[in-house]
Amino acid sequence: MAPGRRHRAGADPPSSVTPSWPTQQLAEFLSLISCFNDEKTATQRGIEHVAEVLDAEAAALVRGGAVITAIGFAEGEVPIEPLVAVADGSRQTLPVPGAGECEAVSVPLEDDRPLHLVVARRPDKPFQPDELGLLRGMGRVLTLGLRNLRLLENERALRSGSERQASENARLLGAVRERQVLVERLAQLQRGIVDRLPVHEVLEAALEGACELLGDQVGVLRLTDPDDPFHTMLVASIGAETELLTERRHQPLTAGLGGRAMRQRGVVVADAVSGIASPEVTGDFPAMGLTAA
Structure with a gap:
């Protein structure tokens, strides 16, 4: 001054x-x-x-x-x-x-x-x-x-610290609940396997658990066709449209997002951000109007 x-x-x-x-x-x-x-x-x-x-x-x-x-x-x-x-x-x-x-x-x-x-x-x-x-x-x-x-x-400072702690506690509680759901689903799958349930019921239970954990409404489970390794077959589905289910049950391994994940042996994401959530990419899903997968 x-x-x-x-x-x-x-x-x-x-x-x-x-x-x-x-x-x-x-x-x-x-x-x-x-x-x-x-x-x-x-x-x-x-x-x-x-x-x-x-x-x-x-x-x-x-x-x-x-x-x-x-x-x-x-x-x-x-x-x-x-x-x-x-x-x-x-x-x-x-x-x-x-x-x-x-x-x-x-x-x-x-x-x-x-x-x-x-x-x-x-x-x-x-x-x-x-x-x-x-x-x-x-x-x-x-x-x-x-x-x-x-x-x-x-x-x-104390109020800010309390709010941060409350937010962290809520996040941890959510993580614990998600983990609890996952553990419960895994336990159900194990019981189903031990009880020798039919394979399709075990696969459907696995898909239901995955959709519940991720909060998704549509899900499919594909396996390589044992009689044709260049094609996949849909063995379980959730939220499928009946008219598309038969049409897309058997697909080439090169088709859709599921085929890409199987070829790359990893997680594949398609949404508006990545710009690849097109009908061609999600064509192996028996549902229309998907924006992310």
């Missing part, structure tokens, strides 16, 4: 302090701090307002041996050691560019960690008792405001 501070337009100069002036300034300061949603912005705007109200050349927040934020100094030229000295009470003046050696006061803020509000003004305008009282009052307002913002930040 540029060196030096200008008096805020509309603010009463220190020489014209009236009994109601400190109360009015504290009310304005409280309203200002309450407008912000984050501690960093509230801190910066807060000390700017303090400097404007007290017609100060510079102001800063000091914690331990560090300057949290400061105004009235050029970037990179903040006098850290003098500010720390004023904060701990070992110094009563502060060098401010463009204003010279200024009278400086420090107000401790009631925070969880030691924090001081340092304000400096030209030596020809010494701080009056009413102004020092106002400064202490503004320090208390700033402390409470920053504390409330930290509580809100913590609450938002």
Whole structure:
């Protein structure tokens, strides 16, 4: 920030302090701090307002041996050691560019960690008792405001964490339920095999389980024709259209998505994104109007 501070337009100069002036300034300061949603912005705007109200050349927040934020100094030229000295009470003046050696006061803020509000003004305008009282009052307002913002930040972080945890729990619950369905279906298939059910019933049960797990309405199961390895035969289906079932029961191995999956020995996806969900590609399904397979 540029060196030096200008008096805020509309603010009463220190020489014209009236009994109601400190109360009015504290009310304005409280309203200002309450407008912000984050501690960093509230801190910066807060000390700017303090400097404007007290017609100060510079102001800063000091914690331990560090300057949290400061105004009235050029970037990179903040006098850290003098500010720390004023904060701990070992110094009563502060060098401010463009204003010279200024009278400086420090107000401790009631925070969880030691924090001081340092304000400096030209030596020809010494701080009056009413102004020092106002400064202490503004320090208390700033402390409470920053504390409330930290509580809100913590609450938002906890709420965000809870929402993320709830979302993750829901995802895990869905995965567990899917796995449970899969295990139940596999158990049914195993029982069917042990009970020596007819092969077509076992194959239909396998297809039903796959469709249920994936949430699909149409499904087919094809096997290589034992009498003709260059053709496939449909051995189980779900959601098939009766008029197409007989027509597409026996297909060349090169036909459709099922034949492609059998040739590649892997999973094949066809949808609007891949751009290959055409009637030619899904022609081995005994159903029309498919958009993905």
